[in-house]
Amino acid sequence: MEAVVKSLDPNATTHREAVIDSATEIIGHVVKTYDDLTRLHRLAVGSNDSGSVVMYDLKTAIRLYVLECGKKPISACSFSPDGRRLLTLSLEESVVLVWKVGSSFTSFFNPGAPPRQGHGGSEPFKTISFNVGAAASMHAHDTMDLVRFEWVADRSVRIKIRDSIMTFST
Numbered sequence: 001m002e003a004v005v006k007s008l009d010p011n012a013t014t015h016r017e018a019v020i021d022s023a024t025e026i027i028g029h030v031v032k033t034y035d036d037l038t039r040l041h042r043l044a045v046g047s048n049d050s051g052s053v054v055m056y057d058l059k060t061a062i063r064l065y066v067l068e069c070g071k072k073p074i075s076a077c078s079f080s081p082d083g084r085r086l087l088t089l090s091l092e093e094s095v096v097l098v099w100k101v102g103s104s105f106t107s108f109f110n111p112g113a114p115p116r117q118g119h120g121g122s123e124p125f126k127t128i129s130f131n132v133g134a135a136a137s138m139h140a141h142d143t144m145d146l147v148r149f150e151w152v153a154d155r156s157v158r159i160k161i162r163d164s165i166m167t168f169s170t
Contacts (some may be wrong), residue, residue, distance in 0.1 A: 027058070040083045042101070046074025052089055053077060055101065069097055069124070078149035080157070085125075087157060090151045096159065098126035098170045125170075128149065132164035
């Protein structure tokens with residue numbers, strides 16, 4: 001997904017014209033599948049080779065910022081219903097991180113910068129460690145079937161990993 005969004009970056013026009021139709025079609029399919037994208041106009045893409053998440057603005061196809069989540073791959077991520085929080089989950093690190101990603105007063109003066117999180121600004125807003133057994137041995141394609149985020153309120157989430165369920169406030 002990251003390659004598709006990067007190919008539409010208006011600042012990198014070299015190959016944009018050649019891929020714009022295909023990339024637009026792919027993003028259209030993703031937006032239909034994940035209807036939150038229509039409302040939020042943002043896309044969070046977790047890295048499979050490092051513990052980072054890249055945040056994109058879907059209106060402009062520009063990378064907004066990168067959240068450094070850890071050293072292991074991001075297995076799943078989910079926006080809160082109000083779009084003000086992003087959860088990142090790493091099965092290999094057995095950790096859920098809560099990030100503030102909604103608009104803030106400071107983002108008005110520094111557009112494209114990640115919102116301040118607390119703890120010095122670059123650390124996640126909240127860290128929740130977990131242990132659900134052999135979750136780290138899940139393959140990436142299993143994650144779509146075996147990891148579920150269910151937001152029970154704007155600041156309360158239930159995460160199901162296989163048969164384990166965690167509920168917490170963000």
